[in-house]
Amino acid sequence: MRSSAVSNAGPLIHLVRVNGLHLLKTLFQEVIIPVEVKVETVDKGKERGFPDAIQIEKAINEGWIKTKRVEPDKKFDRVAKIAGLRSAEVAVVYYAYQNHMIALLDDDAARVFARTLGVAIRGSLGMILDALKKSLISKMEAFEMLDRLSEVMYLAPAAYRLVKKEIEKSS
Numbered sequence: 001m002r003s004s005a006v007s008n009a010g011p012l013i014h015l016v017r018v019n020g021l022h023l024l025k026t027l028f029q030e031v032i033i034p035v036e037v038k039v040e041t042v043d044k045g046k047e048r049g050f051p052d053a054i055q056i057e058k059a060i061n062e063g064w065i066k067t068k069r070v071e072p073d074k075k076f077d078r079v080a081k082i083a084g085l086r087s088a089e090v091a092v093v094y095y096a097y098q099n100h101m102i103a104l105l106d107d108d109a110a111r112v113f114a115r116t117l118g119v120a121i122r123g124s125l126g127m128i129l130d131a132l133k134k135s136l137i138s139k140m141e142a143f144e145m146l147d148r149l150s151e152v153m154y155l156a157p158a159a160y161r162l163v164k165k166e167i168e169k170s171s
Contacts, residue, residue: 004030005122007065007104008092009040010153014106014124016052018148023131024104025064032101033060034070034091070095084109093119106153124149125163132170142167 005028012033015021024031033041038060045053059065072080072094080090089110096103102120104127105111114121122130128149132142146163149155 002027002029003102003120004028004032004099005102005104006032006034006092006095006099007037008089008107008110009037010106011104011122011124011127012037012041012056012065013045013050013052014149014153015127016055017152018124018128018145020128020131020137020145021055021059023127023136025059026136027127027130027134028102031059031065031104032068032095033065034088034095035067036070036088036091038067040088068095080113083113085113089113093117096120124153125155125159129163129166132167139167139170142170 012021015023042053042057042060045056056065060067070091072090076094077090080093085093089105089107092103092105093110093114095101096114096119097117102122103114104123105114105121106123111121111123128142128145131137132139137145146160146167150160
């Protein structure tokens with residue numbers, strides 16, 4: 001059985017920009033986004049004329065990305081903000097923690113915070129590797145997505161090399 005995931009804005013935007021948003025529908029049984037993520041990706045994205053906002057909104061309208069109101073308790077919120085998380089990231093980590101879901105996060109501070117709570121995380125790079133392992137994309141598509149990702153988000157050179165090596169090793 002596929003697991004469920006709760007996503008922050010970064011992975012959604014990054015996957016749209018590498019033509020990979022559709023992978024979430026196959027990789028996960030359910031994809032949830034907190035209202036804050038919807039506001040950031042769709043509402044503000046449309047205001048700014050970002051084409052990725054339209055694709056994310058389409059996925060919401062189709063029902064395979066679901067929006068939820070998440071209300072972290074005050075102590076959790078305070079500790080998460082001290083750790084450097086923004087409201088949307090707090091909501092993602094809190095929901096994932098409370099519901100034993102995978103948190104889709106690309107931001108380092110949010111990833112570290114989630115890990116300290118035992119929350120399983122996956123980033124844009126990991127989802128490309130997962131899609132390759134499940135034969136949802138070809139090796140060539142994985143390389144293309146990796147290269148496009150390096151143009152739309154910061155990738156540490158070591159992370160780029162590691163993922164490139166994993167793609168090369170895949171059968």
